[in-house]
Amino acid sequence: MKREVLGDRPWPGRAAAHTAICEWIESRYTLRRLHSSLGHRSPAEYETVLAA
DSSP states (O other): OIIIIITOOSSOOOOHHHHHHHHOOOOOOHHOOOBGGGGGGOHHHHHHHHHO
């Protein structure tokens, strides 16, 4: 995450960095990560199967 989001660039403020980090987590990490408690599916895939 440090390389992809924060890098070496300056941030205008703490709030901007916080927003960028939260967006990265929500868009990349949590939607693709497989969870053993969900039958080794991502949260998005699990919710799709559950809704069907």
